[in-house]
Amino acid sequence: MVQVTFGNQPVTLVGKELSVGDQAPDFKVLDNARSEKTLADFKGQKLLISVVPSLDTGVCDAQTRRFNEAASELGEGYKVLTISMDLPFAQKRWCGNAGVENVETLSDHYAASFGEAYGVLMQEHRLLARSIFVVNEAGEVTYVEYVSEGTNHPDYEKALEALKAL
Template sequence: MVKVTFHQDPVTLVGNEVKVGDNAPDFNVLTNDLGIKSLADYQGKIKLISVVPSIDTGVCSIQTNRFNEEAKELENVSVITVSMDLPFAQKRWREVNNVEDLELLSDHRDADFGEKYGVLIKELRLLARSIFVIDSNDKVTYVEYVHEVSEHPDYDKALEEAEKAE
């Protein structure tokens, strides 16, 4: 069981832990124009899913901008950021930060992604910072649940794993 803290206080994660080798759980999230996206929309592509609690906070903003920059260099990899922010807030943030090379998706409506990937923080209704790499056959090849939500993930390891995935 994954143990996560938020400003050093333990939090409860809802859902099941996703592990390397698992079939990636399907999910439904919202696009910035309120459309619906699911895992099936990325069929045949490698997926690097960066999960952040709120796009308007420092570490989350840095994380999303970093993966946006790196996305330009990745071939056949869909880079996705998921948060609980409203789609309208994500769209505004995206425009202000000139983010063009990754998708920013909202789990706000149903918390479907959060529950299926075991990253929904019960006490806060936010998502725990995490990274998932899923290969073109929808097998999970890399997982990082960041133990302290306010800390950065291992960017280099996630990118290395995305590049290795087939």
């Protein structure tokens, strides 16, 4: 089981830890218009799923901006998602203020479906642990990073290399 801290305090992750080669689990989240989205909505696309605790924090802001910049250079068939527990209204406001247009932000606040399915729901905080998942067109997980300390940055280059290798 992956060990994660948040603010240097151990947290309990709810759900199954994913590994390379696993089939990406389904989930139900909300987009910025409060419409339900599932994994099936991204079928046939190469996905980079960037998971953050909250867009309104420094590292989460930087992570989302970094992947937004990278997404602008990706070709057809690629999709970058950022998933957090932030409300859809807050995500929409944040994206507008930050000028983020190439990443689709999705909210897991309603049922924590994504957090439980991907093993990133921090039980103690009801936030998602910082992590990255790359999923190929067939729905197979090809890259996983559970960031060991929630206030640290993920390995942007490794994640982007894994996405571009698809």
